[in-house]
Amino acid sequence: xxxxxxxxxxxxxxxxxxxxxxxxxxxxxxxxxxxxxxxxxxxxxxxxxxxxxxxxxxxxxxxxxxxxxxxxxxxxxxxxxxxxxxxxxxxxxxxxxxxxxxxxxxxxxxxxxxxxxxxxxxxxxxxxxxxxxxxxxxx
Numbered sequence: 014x015x016x017x018x019x020x021x022x023x024x025x026x027x028x029x030x031x032x033x034x035x036x037x038x039x040x041x042x043x044x045x046x047x048x049x050x051x052x053x054x055x056x057x058x059x060x061x062x063x064x065x066x067x068x069x070x071x072x073x074x075x076x077x078x079x080x081x082x083x084x085x086x087x088x089x090x091x092x093x094x095x096x097x098x099x100x101x102x103x104x105x106x107x108x109x110x111x112x113x114x115x116x117x118x119x120x121x122x123x124x125x126x127x128x129x130x131x132x133x134x135x136x137x138x139x140x141x142x143x144x145x146x147x148x149x150x151x152x
Contacts, residue, residue: 021114029080034090038073042066045135047148049123054078056086058131060093069093069101072132079124081117086128088112098136104129123150 041059048055056076063070072090076083092112093101106126110117117125130148137143 018115025080025084025113025115028084028087032074032083032087034071034073034087035075036073037075038071041071041073043135043139045131045138045148047127047131047134047150049078049082049127049150051120051150052079052082052124054082054124054127056082056128056131058086058090058128058135060132060135062098067097067099069096069098074128076128078127079121081113081121081124082127085109085113085125089128089132093132098140101136102133104133126150 038059038061040061042062044057044059046055046057054076055078056074059073060069061071062068072093074086074090076086089109089112106122109126109129113125127150130150134143134145134148138145
């Protein structure tokens with residue numbers, strides 16, 4: 014564990030204690046909710062698309078859970094602005110874990126990727142490609 018790991022841990026704690034884009038959007042293009050039952054994490058993602066109906070203009074989230082899930086949602090809410098729905102769908106767990114910048118134990122990976130999975134499922138529901146009421150990391 015070097016100085017770099019400590020820096021990323023501080024970044025995770027900062028995003029957990031001072032989440033960015035926390036709350037709800039007034040008129041989101043789509044909203045989706047998900048949970049990680051193993052850890053008790055819950056996240057709601059609101060996404061507002063631009064006029065082209067493809068580019069993510071705003072993202073907000075609300076949730077409750079461990080520091081990893083909430084920090085990941087906060088970081089992702091910043092990362093997604095300006096990306097297209099296609100770019101969102103191309104993201105994978107390595108992108109999110111890379112954002113966090115620390116090694117995540119196998120048990121915590123589901124915490125880290127919950128927000129990404131909720132945003133991706135919400136986009137698929139919006140596009141008519143998926144029909145689920147709630148995302149869960151147990152699927």
